[in-house]
C-alpha cells in the first residue's frame with residue numbers, strides 16, 4: 263500500500279516539475295517579447311500595490327493583474343469599478 267502511495271507521489275512530483283518548467287519557459291518567452299517584469303525577478307521583490315502603475319488604466323495603485331477577470335479584451339477601469347474593487351483612483 264505504501265509503495266503505491268509513494269509511486270503516486272513521485273508521479274505528482276514529476277508532473278509538478280514539468281509544470282514548473284513550462285511556467286519558466288512561458289515566463290522566458292514573455293520576457294523575450296518585452297513583457298519583462300514577469301521573469302526572473304518575480305521572486306523576492308514584492309512591491310506594495312501602491313507603487314504599481316497599471317499599464318491599462320495608466321494610473322497608480324494597481325497593475326495589470328487586477329484586470330485578469332476581464333479576459334482578453336482588457337480595458338481601463340472606470341471610477342466606479344475602481345471603487346468596487348477597493349482600488350485607489352490613481
Ligand SMILES: [Zn+2]
Pocket residue numbers: 316317318319320324325326328329338339
Ligand atoms: Zn488598471
